[in-house]
Amino acid sequence: MVHERDSSTDRRIALITGASRGIGADAARILAARGDHVIVNYREKRRRAQTIADEIAAIGGSASIAGADVSDEAAARTMITDIAERFGRLDVLVLNASGGLERDAAPDYAMSINRDAQLRLTRLALALMPSGSRIVFVTSHQAHFHGRKPVPADYEPIAASKRAGEDALRALIPELATRGITLTVVSGDMIDGTIIVRLLERRDPHAVTTRRDHGPLPTIEEFATAIADATTAPTESGHTVYIGGQDYLAMPEPTGRGDQQFGNDRGRMLRD
Numbered sequence: 666m667v668h669e670r671d672s673s674t675d676r677r678i679a680l681i682t683g684a685s686r687g688i689g690a691d692a693a694r695i696l697a698a699r700g701d702h703v704i705v706n707y708r709e710k711r712r713r714a715q716t717i718a719d720e721i722a723a724i725g726g727s728a729s730i731a732g733a734d735v736s737d738e739a740a741a742r743t744m745i746t747d748i749a750e751r752f753g754r755l756d757v758l759v760l761n762a763s764g765g766l767e768r769d770a771a772p773d774y775a776m777s778i779n780r781d782a783q784l785r786l787t788r789l790a791l792a793l794m795p796s797g798s799r800i801v802f803v804t805s806h807q808a809h810f811h812g813r814k815p816v817p818a819d820y821e822p823i824a825a826s827k828r829a830g831e832d833a834l835r836a837l838i839p840e841l842a843t844r845g846i847t848l849t850v851v852s853g854d855m856i857d858g859t860i861i862v863r864l865l866e867r868r869d870p871h872a873v874t875t876r877r878d879h880g881p882l883p884t885i886e887e888f889a890t891a892i893a894d895a896t897t898a899p900t901e902s903g904h905t906v907y908i909g910g911q912d913y914l915a916m917p918e919p920t921g922r923g924d925q926q927f928g929n930d931r932g933r934m935l936r937d
């Protein structure tokens with residue numbers, strides 16, 4: 666079998682889950698602009714995902730789409746098989762898809778999508794990932810610091826399950842190290858303009874107002890740029906990049922690492 670990119674081995678193959686809108690879509694645009702081939706994963710909105718891929722192609726980038734509900738094991742397995750057959754490898758895996766605020770979601774859905782699906786997809790992808798590959802787990806301060814800072818009641822299932830997902834991925838670090846693969850966590854305050862913030866504004870507007878009282882919320886573009894940067898930054902596995910939320914960052918980092926921090930003053934980088 667001849668893979669699509671045999672003749673352009675300098676172009677990384679990057680899969681971004683939940684990339685048909687918002688943070689994932691912006692991260693796809695940024696990585697494509699930097700020279701990667703991005704695979705825009707979507708669950709249901711094929712037309713929206715195709716629009717992102719077409720926009721990337723229109724400005725000279727390279728992109729394709731991959732439909733799969735990552736919480737569905739069979740769908741996730743088929744997506745990884747298709748990537749293997751089409752490209753032969755996967756250099757970047759951005760775990761951006763999440764859920765749990767859906768009104769009709771099953772009680773265990775948050776844990777299924779935010780922990781189980783993340784771990785399963787990572788394990789499925791490992792066989793395709795050569796040494797030097799990067800995995801980025803996208804999370805929130807409310808999840809990353811779960812159990813240490815208050816969480817809006819409506820967000821509690823997401824916070825607990827995403828923290829569980831992060832812990833499960835961190836437990837893989839020794840195995841990833843043997844493969845030469847680096848895991849980076851990118852954690853953000855509430856991100857202005859995202860569906861999560863819009864849903865919380867409807868259900869618990871005080872929770873969002875409280876976060877805004879601490880300063881301007883990071884933008885989707887800022888957060889997506891940090892995600893893209895994390896796929897190349899020379900950091901050790903398990904490193905966390907923080908975007909916004911200075912009140913969170915005043916606390917000791919749970920993993921004991923001195924990690925990179927970005928303040929609410931639009932991109933100024935702080936270090937411990």
